[in-house]
Amino acid sequence: MKTTLLFLSVFLSVSLFGQNVYIPDANFKAHLVGNSAINTNSDTEIQVSEASAFDGGIICESLSIWDLTGIEAFTALDSLNCSSNWIQSFLIDISQNTALTYLNYANNALGNLDISQNTALTYLNCENTGTSNLDVSQMTALQRLDCEGNQLTNLDLTQNIALTYLDCEGNQLTNLDLTQNIALTYLNLSDNGSLSSFDLTQNIALTYLDCAITGLTNLDISQNTALTTLSCWLNNLTSLDVAQNTALTSLSCFSNDIQSLDVSQNIALTSLDCENNILTCLNVQNGNNHNFTYIDIGNNSWLTCIEVDDVAYSTANWTNIPAILFSTNCNNDCSTSTAGINELNTSKTLIQILDLMGREVTFKPNTPLIYVYDDGSTERVFSVEY
Helix, strand or coil: CHHHHHHHHHHHHHHHHCCECCCCCHHHHHHHHCCCCCCCCCCCCCEHHHHHHCCCEEECCCCCCCCCCCHHHCCCCCEEECCCCCCEHHHCCCCCCCCCCEEECCCCECCCCCCCCCCCCCEEECCCCCCCCCCCCCCCCCCEEECCCCCCCCCCCCCCCCCCEEECCCCCCCCCCCCCCCCCCEEECCCCCCCCCCCCCCCCCCCEEECCCCCCCCCCCCCCCCCCEEECCCCCCCCCCCCCCCCCCEEECCCCCCCEEECCCCCCCCEEECCCCCCCEEECCCCCHHHCCEEECCCCCCCCCEECCCHHHHHHHCCCCCHHHEECCCCCCCCHHHHHHHCCCCCCCEEEEECCCCCECCCCCCCCEEEEECCCCEEEECCCCC
């Protein structure tokens, strides 16, 4: 009897040890079998014992894989990159891979993959997967989230206080609470056309912000003094205050309704694109105009003067801008010489242009005009153009 029990015990042990993981996808199986760190006995199969013992990473991106069945046997797996394959959600189960800290399943038709058990994740990339529901509330260690190009209308990040990098471009978000994500340094919210407002006052560590095509009418970045890159183009902004953002090197605010722009405090600026606005006032006299590598102010037909460091330098180097616009003192609302006076004024928006007969007209150079503002004030304007 003892001999029989001993035989059965040895038989079961050998049987269990030699059991193979079921891996139906030929490309996935070939990749695993070809990895000597996984296939330690160099045979043509992956044993359960080999899979469960492996605590490294599997990188199987762009291998034309349809089915990731078998991944569930890798219970100690630390990282998985299966991006850019043809995997569908019913052919992948990562609920047993609870040790994962890195997960990238981007560019697969996975939809709403169940990642509820992967709470140890610090990196998650699910871009371009058709996701409409993403719950990361249990992933309190998450540091980077890439979820762009999906169908998200909601995203709760209030529990992800370790988050430093967020890219949710190209979704359908209507609101986003970032007040708890004070560690954020990179933020891309672009192409969320109904995300018309958000609070960034707590995100003082931000160095990169892209909020283009979000329907913004107002943008307060006064607390984001570490910003080096700001893209807020194709919105509905009528004003933009970057006076506190002295670390800015790149500013793209084209295709808005901005009337006045002063970047004289942005001494690190090297790139400025403010074309397609309704600028009447532009001050780029920051003391470092020679560091500019790119500047575009096209299609601002009301702009008659640009305040610069040196007229000769701008004329010689900014050849895409008419030299007649350059001056070291434009003596207008955003000029350095009138900055102290402007601080006494309340902000106002141009609502109407009249000729001297009181008739509404569009802007015309070399013509006396009357500007009417929303605060009830008026201003006589005469712009000379040769």
